[in-house]
Amino acid sequence: MFTPLAGKALRSTQLASARGNLWEGAVRSSKTISSIMVWLRYIRTGPPGALLMVGKTERTLKRNIIDVIVQMIGKKRCDYRAGAGEVIIFGRTIYVAGANDERAADKIKGLTLAGAYLDEVTTYPETFFQMLETRLSVEGAQWFGTTNPEGPNHWLKKQVLDRARLHLRRDGTIVETADPDALDVHRFSFVLDDNPSLPAAYVASLKRSHQGLFFKRYILGEWCLAEGVIYDSFDEARHVVDLVPEISRWMCVGLDYGTVNPFAALLIGIGADQRMYVASEYRHDSRLSKRQLTDAQYSVGVRRWLSQYEHRGQKGVQPSWVFVDPSAASFMTQLWADGVPGVARADNDVKDGIRSVSTAFGENILSIHRSCTGLLEELPAYVWDAKASAKGIDQPLKVDDHSVDGLRYGLHSSVNEWRHLLPKTHLEVAA
Template sequence: MLDSLPLSRKQISSIAGAQARINVWHGAIRSGKTIASLVAFLIAVSVAPASGLIIIVGRSLQTIERNVLDPLQDEALFGPVAKLVVHTRGATTATILGRTIHLIGAADSRAEGRLRGMTCCLAYVDEATLMPRGFWNQLLGRLSVKGARLLATTNPDNPGHWLKKEFLDRAGELDLRQWHFTLDDNPALDPAYVASLKAEYVGLWYRRFIAGHWVQSEGAIYEQFDPEQHVVKTLPRIERWLCDAIDYGTVNPYADLLFGIGRDPGTGRSRLYVASEFRWDSRMERRSLTDAEYSKARRAWLARVPQPESNVVGVAPEWTIVDPSASSYIEQLHRDGVSGVTAADNTVLDGIRTVSSLLATGDLAVHESARGLIDELPGYSWDDAAAERGEDKPIKDNDHSCDALRYGIRTTEALWRPYLPTRLEVAA
């Protein structure tokens, strides 16, 4: 197996040295830490005690399949061993080297109950900083078989994160080994690809995911936003109207952004556009709207949006993406016959990171008519008090169009990503 992989010295050293009770690979994206940890995991499975369960933990079953099982089943990476990794999509177990492996999603504190009663001899954790603190404690308590080990990977996070403060920084006091990886530790990366990655990530995300540093979030979230670069006076012909995305508010403003894909007239390359915005601030208007009134106002707004380079007026987006907490409004839209209504993907940091990357590469533009969004973007900032607690959170103030921006981009990523095939690789 090792003969078929172009491993660096650090990767080989970490594979051989992963004999502690807790073993953690952390650092930059695409730095080779995941491949090294997976090789170490396969070796650990092959010598694991017969008693005790083997588990793989991730944010969800889908992330386990994407980040762990799919690479293990890749024959280009693992050769004949890949055929010994057997899994049916959606199943909560897999078979690796003849051993049954239990797959556990740990999205929130409720996941802790899935560990109750287990006795484990080996655990692999994907993206450890995303695990709830109580779940991590429970998992360590379940690794009670003699010689039991935990293998974990993670990208850097806030330096006040519990994993950093209570485990990595105390490695000398614990039975813990860790390896920090940078992009230079992955010999398989093409130099042009490395240069592209470095261009795509900016600010906080560059420092964490490219430099591999545990740094605190502070200041402006979209520090790369430049009205001269990102705000346009005219739109090109829109090839595909992807969605309108809604951050719902009654007392707070209601913000709805319209997204489309078009070709930048200067470069000829595809670009994601915020083409229009409907916004209702009940405080400014001195009147609140009901769900039915918002739905009617939305339809009227879309009916008068002009299609660029065309005499056609009115747009019917493929999807209508709504703040997941606005269940009554979602129901109203269904009653009004709106097709393609779906709750937004509200993974805040992933959404912010994706928007940041689009701004950094110039693949996102905003029409000048979207004044609510344009006014909010420069002031959208990290919460310093939350950062001191080891948490990355935006300040929840004057952020309604920014939330709608994140909803639309994150939820339709599978639709717009093929138009940008050479950029914006998924962080892993």
């Protein structure tokens, strides 16, 4: 069910007449649906020639955009051909591509394009965007893109958005520059409250689950620096417990591998109260013990830790998954050789992983047992790297981050297994 566009969303579709048109700002703010409406119109009325749709990966493009188009116009009018690198919309064949690394530009070399749709533009290398501009050579060609904000030094902000000829601002006003050097780009900036169709309970849930940096960017739509404490919603009074309740399922272990640096593993379960608990922590710091362990010794240590963990009169647990630092290939091989079940490479998307943990803290569905001293010491000191932020890169400061990395590995790699713990309104509208 799609609500008719109104307000800023409708206005943006009327203003999308430039060579480049970009919807940017908060999540769930109507920017994607507005851009899709314009793209569908362009497929039918734009100049003849090849068209292209791009996402961070082809998979994310399908999930974020193509699946939405199918819901809007039906499978007969939108036929996605997995593996063929194309989708047919209104009978028009459109190339699809992912642009998640520097090699992506090679995918579109030689194309002559009449139009393009770009999802999550800030995730593309600048080289891909530059190549795309050269490929849009059919007379009257246009591109339409969406993105969430990043840092103010991101290439898209500095090289494209700040040079746009027209800007529909967050406050709803329109600014048009007479600068002869301005780009033929129209920029549409959105905040969460620009979507009047969202239930109030869902909006409140989104605001709780996005804290600090993510609140500024994904709720307020600001292009701001990553600075300060990363998990600023963590509150010892709310999130630290002395007793772990009955656990209905031991979901996973999140494991950060270290030899010279500390080795840290966290046991995470879902309680009968429908909340997650970091119940126990295994750490070995060779700097303190003056003893480095081998992969085999670490494997023994982890297996002994799990077999001896006692919970409500029962000794020994077997989590469904053991998500291991993806750089620790030899240790994963050791665990497999030792017959440990559920061993898998952790998802190491740092920023998305931090968002998953932030959501769990913000929605108060995650608690940590007081015995997890390494994690509890690291959380308040886990901060954004100010020098990297100044260069347009969002990354944590790589100091004392071993247990927090283990937490991120565990929660982000298992996000589909605990998403149902989020408030019902959050799930209903986000689906």
